[in-house]
Amino acid sequence: MRVLFTAWAWPSHLYAMVPLAWAARAAGHDVLVACQPSLTAVARRTGLPCAVVGSDVDSVDLVRGYALPTRRFGTPTVPPGPLVNGRAPRALRMFQANAEAMVDDLVRLTREWRAGLVVHDPTAWAAPIAAAAAGVPAVRHLYGADLVHRARRFLPELLAPMAERHGLDDLDPLGAATIDPFPAGVQVEVDYRPMPIRYVPYNGPGADPRLGHADRPRICVTWGTTMARVDARRFLAGDAVRALAGPETEVVAAVTAAQRPLLGALPEGVRVVEDAPLHAVLPSCDLLVAHGGAGTSLTGLAAGLPQLLVPQLPDHEAHSTRLVRAGAAELLPPDDAGPAELRERALRLLHDERAKEAAARLREEIAGRPAPAAVVPRLERIATA
Numbered sequence: 001m002r003v004l005f006t007a008w009a010w011p012s013h014l015y016a017m018v019p020l021a022w023a024a025r026a027a028g029h030d031v032l033v034a035c036q037p038s039l040t041a042v043a044r045r046t047g048l049p050c051a052v053v054g055s056d057v058d059s060v061d062l063v064r065g066y067a068l069p070t071r072r073f074g075t076p077t078v079p080p081g082p083l084v085n086g087r088a089p090r091a092l093r094m095f096q097a098n099a100e101a102m103v104d105d106l107v108r109l110t111r112e113w114r115a116g117l118v119v120h121d122p123t124a125w126a127a128p129i130a131a132a133a134a135g136v137p138a139v140r141h142l143y144g145a146d147l148v149h150r151a152r153r154f155l156p157e158l159l160a161p162m163a164e165r166h167g168l169d170d171l172d173p174l175g176a177a178t179i180d181p182f183p184a185g186v187q188v189e190v191d192y193r194p195m196p197i198r199y200v201p202y203n204g205p206g207a208d209p210r211l212g213h214a215d216r217p218r219i220c221v222t223w224g225t226t227m228a229r230v231d232a233r234r235f236l237a238g239d240a241v242r243a244l245a246g247p248e249t250e251v252v253a254a255v256t257a258a259q260r261p262l263l264g265a266l267p268e269g270v271r272v273v274e275d276a277p278l279h280a281v282l283p284s285c286d287l288l289v290a291h292g293g294a295g296t297s298l299t300g301l302a303a304g305l306p307q308l309l310v311p312q313l314p315d316h317e318a319h320s321t322r323l324v325r326a327g328a329a330e331l332l333p334p335d336d337a338g339p340a341e342l343r344e345r346a347l348r349l350l351h352d353e354r355a356k357e358a359a360a361r362l363r364e365e366i367a368g369r370p371a372p373a374a375v376v377p378r379l380e381r382i383a384t385a
Contacts, residue, residue: 002030007121008098009039012295016143019200023372054102066090070334096158099125106130117383122148133166138175144294183365186322198369201279201299208280209273214250220285222254224293238263243339254281292316304363306355310337327358
């Protein structure tokens with residue numbers, strides 16, 4: 001079987017699929033990752049073969065356009081509106097722009113490489129078009145809550161020009177199946193039966209930090225990779241570290257080497273780990289303080305950690321809200337995330353037995369799902385159906 005994996009040029013969306021791609025490769029199947037030019041270096045570091053398709057879109061600028069409003073950075077308290085022209089949400093227009101940039105090359109690659117199955121990030125809309133044009137099944141691989149499914153009424157209009165260009169008049173953007181790593185307890189309601197998969201964290205290559213045992217509660221502060229790219233002022237990891245450092249806790253800041261200068265001056269005793277895979281940092285921690293990104297939050301759940309989340313994008317807020325409803329997290333808006341409130345909330349969560357129990361239940365649910373290797377035979381059946 002030849003399996004083509006594809007995502008638009010945002011690393012965390014590709015990362016979610018890497019364990020399944022390697023499981024397919026280990027099972028003896030041919031695997032190829034297709035991505036835009038700016039994601040090529042990230043794709044190569046996964047160890048999987050990759051092919052460049054299409055051109056790059058200034059997605060960072062588009063993300064800035066739908067960041068949640070806040071007084072903290074001098075932005076308006078009332079947003080300009082989540083819709084474009086009163087219709088599709090702004091984020092969907094970004095996905096449409098990336099699909100337009102990828103679709104023609106991806107259709108050509110899918111045919112020429114003779115893919116038997118296309119597995120794609122749910123926001124990589126060029127993929128179902130390429131699969132349908134090549135006459136092969138498309139399978140969505142979620143990276144978190146299925147927020148696109150909730151906005152599916154907009155998809156026919158957004159995808160119609162690309163579909164028509166490739167001779168398709170009856171495109172199903174949800175494809176043949178949906179692989180879901182998100183625990184059922186925090187997933188949104190859907191009208192299909194998902195294919196569950198165990199969330200196996202992939203956070204990129206790096207060395208194990210070997211943190212060892214802590215004699216105090218250990219808090220990990222991390223802010224993903226998105227916010228620093230969007231606006232350095234929105235990278236609040238340094239503020240969080242300074243607020244949380246104290247004699248009662250040990251604070252570990254998990255950042256990339258490029259983010260290290262953004263932390264600023266830190267109190268004595270704070271440990272900074274650079275470019276370490278997050279799943280190697282969290283097992284020795286007691287609490288995760290972060291931005292609410294899907295990959296970060298899922299990695300925290302896989303480690304069984306309660307979370308204090310400060311979301312600044314609509315999807316981060318949506319994922320944070322799901323964890324709060326499950327009892328495993330608290331949400332703190334940026335305008336309320338001053339040092340005193342951050343510290344009070346964190347110390348409360350550290351001693352909140354109900355939050356610990358909720359996080360442990362979600363960890364058990366994740367661990368009880370089929371491993372990526374067990375999902376590969378289901379992909380084989382879909383490809384041969």
